[in-house]
Structure formats: structure tokens, C-alpha cells
Amino acid sequence: MKKRIGYIDMAKGLAIILVIIGHISFTPGAGKTILYLFHIPLFFFLSGFTFSIDKYTNFTSFFWNKFKGIVVPFFLMNVFVFxxxxxxxxxxxxxxxxxxxxxxxLILSDRLHIYFQLWFLNVLFLSEIVCYFVLKYARNKNLQIGVAITLLFLVFVGQKAYESNWYLIWNWDLVPVATIFILLGVLTRKHLTEVEKYLTLKFLPIATVISIAVGLLNYKLSGFRVDLYYQQIGNHLLFYISAIAGIWATITLFKVIPEAEWFKSIGKKTLIYYGVHSPIVLVLAEKLVAQLAAKYTGIFVNGYVSAALTTVLAVLGCEIIVQIFRGTNFPFGLKMIGEKNEQK
Structure with a gap:
């Protein structure tokens, strides 16, 4: 097993915290607009950073490994949450x-049927299947360029399908854009030595400014914030620039600051956090914060204060669930759910 990279685990920890913040009702719209610029692309990118097909002898072994590591947890986690x-x-x-x-x-997992926040896993599974064939057979530059153009085109097709109310099973319309960011993660890991030259402190403000400025320009031109689930991308070029710059800023941040074990720990348990935070933990945390905000109006002066406290409570709540099931087959007999899928 390859050694885990600390700043990548911390980036995963931030990614899931940003997802939690994005699902908090108290979070002001301006805050959500900024974090939605890159937080889901960041998740797919990090999945690609740890993605490899080299250890699999054939597609069958790859498929069943991913099925057990992603699809089975999807079903079991949904049953547990339900x-x-x-x-x-x-x-x-x-x-x-x-x-x-x-x-x-559970079976259709399209937008006509509510199935909590685990749509990401369906799309991740399908995208990694696509990535397997791309990495396996697109060996020369001409094929790789063809794949890139095809994926970019299919992102438009996916948008049109959604806008036409074609709610595809397992959200196939989101697979092309997810595949793009997964392959970007794979490419970055492959050329990590060269890339790390740009993961230094002087590039942090540059990447941050580019992400926010370009993202807000996209927001102004389109009139809505980026939200991949609803196929809200706006200007495609501006979307990719903003998302990639946001990913760049995030990776750089955790590359230059000292490693924090608690942040790394969260990054290793993102699957459970992802599955339980919105339908279970936030339901309770938001009720508590709403009661506190009504009583202590002098403290809860705006939505950011309420969102900050809710985030802390949500992280603590998710961690309590993790600790309760530590050492057990959580849930329903699947030991260390999703762990294989998150190993480098």
C-alpha cells in the first residue's frame, strides 16, 4: 500500500466540511455561492488523485472492487439513514x-426520487468505470485529445438532457463533468513532482483570487450559483477556470500549513460524514441552533454565526457516529465501509 499524502487527506477533510456548510440552511447565499464554485469538483479531483488501475489484472476485478467499495456502501448507507x-x-x-x-x-436514484445526499457515489462509480477505459486504452495524445473533446461535448449534452427533464438513472448526465475532474486528479498525481512547484505560499493568493473573481463573474453572467447536481454551470470556460483555481488554492493551502491530525482524520472518513450529515446530524444541529439563536439574539447577529456553530455541531455529531460504530461492521455487516476506495 502506498503511503498516504497528508495534505491530500486534509483537503478531503475540508471538502466534506464545505459540503456540510453548503447544506446548512443558515449559510448566507453569498457564502454558498463561493464554496459551490469548487467544492464538488474538489471531491472528484481528490478521488482521481487516489485513483489507479495498475493493481487490477482485468476489468472484472476492477469492477467488483469498485462495486463493493462504492455501490454497496451507497445502498447500505441509504438503508441505515432511512x-x-x-x-x-x-x-x-x-x-x-x-x-x-x-x-x-434506492434503485433508480434519479432526481424524481429523493435519496438523501449520496448521489455523489453513483456518479463516482460510473465515472471511475469510464476512467478505467480511458486510462486503459487512450494511450496516445491524439486519443487523449479526442477523449477530452468528447467529454467536454458530453457535459453540454448532459445539461440539455436535464433541462429537457430527462432525469437519467444514477444521474448519468453528471458523469462527463465528474470524469473530467477525476482525470485531472489522475494527471496531477502522475506529474506531481512538476506540479508541486506551484503549490507554494506565493501561489495561494493568486489561485484564490482567480477562483473567486472568475466564479463571481460566472455568477453575474449566468444569474445563478454553480450547482452540479442541478446542472447549473453557467459559462463553461469560467466554470472550469474557477473550479480548477479553487482546487489549486485548496491543495496549496494544505501543502504549506503544518499537518493537523484531526483534519487528516476527517479526510479519511468522508464517506460516513457524507452519508449521515444532512439527513441525520444537521436535522438535530439546526434545531438546536435555531433555539439558541432565538434566545441569544445578541450573539447570533447573522447567518454566518449560526452556520459556524452548526458546522461545529455537525462535525462533532458525525464524529460521534463514527466513534459509536468504531470496530463494528457499520452498517449492516460491511466492515470499514468505503475504506478501500479511499486508500492511495
Whole structure:
């Protein structure tokens, strides 16, 4: 097993925290606009940074490894979250439970069926399948250029499919854009020695300014914030520039600051955090913060204060769930869920 890179684990930790902040109702719109510029592309990029097909003898072994590491956790995590919501958070809905509807949520996983926040895993699985064939067979530059052009074109096609209300199973329309960022992660890891020259302190403000300035320009021109789930990209060129610069800034930040073990620890458990934060932890954390904000109005002067406290509570709540199930087969017999998929 290759040695984990500390600043990549910390970047994963930040990525999941940004996802949590983006799902908090108290977070002001301006804050969400900025973090949505790059936080999901960052997740796909980091998945690509740790992605490799070299250890697999054939596609079958690759497929089943990814299936066990991504698809099985998707189903089991959704079942776990659903049961917690049904019997603990909303027990009054037990008698109205619709098994057929729930089965559709799990199997179809399209935008017509609510299935919590785990759409990322479906898209990740399908994108990594695509990446396998790209890396396996697109060996020369002409083929690689052809793949790049094809993916960029398919991003437009995916947008048009969504805008035409073609809600594809497992969100296939998002696979091209996810594949682009995964392959960028693969490419960066391959040329890491050369890339690290640009991961220094002097480039941090440059990357940050580019990401925010270009992203806000995209927002101004399009009239809406970037949101991949809803195919809200705006100007494609501005989107890619802003997202890549945001990824660059994030990686640079954690490359230049001292390693923090707690941040690295969060980065190694992003799957569980991702699965439970919105449908379980935030439900409870936001209720508590709302009550505190109503009582202590002098402290909770704006949405950022409420969002900051909710974020802290959410991280603590996710960590409590992790610790409760530490050493057990969480959930439902799958030991160390998703761990193989996050190893370098």
C-alpha cells in the first residue's frame, strides 16, 4: 500500500466540511455561492488523485472492487439513514411508509426520487468505470485529445438532457463533468513532482483570487450559483477556470500549513460524514441552533454565526457516529465501509 499524502487527506477533510456548510440552511447565499464554485469538483479531483488501475489484472476485478467499495456502501448507507429517520427522527411517519417508493429511491436514484445526499457515489462509480477505459486504452495524445473533446461535448449534452427533464438513472448526465475532474486528479498525481512547484505560499493568493473573481463573474453572467447536481454551470470556460483555481488554492493551502491530525482524520472518513450529515446530524444541529439563536439574539447577529456553530455541531455529531460504530461492521455487516476506495 502506498503511503498516504497528508495534505491530500486534509483537503478531503475540508471538502466534506464545505459540503456540510453548503447544506446548512443558515449559510448566507453569498457564502454558498463561493464554496459551490469548487467544492464538488474538489471531491472528484481528490478521488482521481487516489485513483489507479495498475493493481487490477482485468476489468472484472476492477469492477467488483469498485462495486463493493462504492455501490454497496451507497445502498447500505441509504438503508441505515432511512431507518434512523423513520424510527428515530420521524416516527410519526412509520404508518405511512411506502416500500415501493423507497425501493425506487434506492434503485433508480434519479432526481424524481429523493435519496438523501449520496448521489455523489453513483456518479463516482460510473465515472471511475469510464476512467478505467480511458486510462486503459487512450494511450496516445491524439486519443487523449479526442477523449477530452468528447467529454467536454458530453457535459453540454448532459445539461440539455436535464433541462429537457430527462432525469437519467444514477444521474448519468453528471458523469462527463465528474470524469473530467477525476482525470485531472489522475494527471496531477502522475506529474506531481512538476506540479508541486506551484503549490507554494506565493501561489495561494493568486489561485484564490482567480477562483473567486472568475466564479463571481460566472455568477453575474449566468444569474445563478454553480450547482452540479442541478446542472447549473453557467459559462463553461469560467466554470472550469474557477473550479480548477479553487482546487489549486485548496491543495496549496494544505501543502504549506503544518499537518493537523484531526483534519487528516476527517479526510479519511468522508464517506460516513457524507452519508449521515444532512439527513441525520444537521436535522438535530439546526434545531438546536435555531433555539439558541432565538434566545441569544445578541450573539447570533447573522447567518454566518449560526452556520459556524452548526458546522461545529455537525462535525462533532458525525464524529460521534463514527466513534459509536468504531470496530463494528457499520452498517449492516460491511466492515470499514468505503475504506478501500479511499486508500492511495
Amino acid at each position: 431507518l434512523v429517520q423513520l424510527f428515530i427522527l420521524y416516527p410519526d411517519q412509520v404508518l405511512s411508509f411506502n416500500l415501493i417508493q423507497f425501493a425506487k429511491q
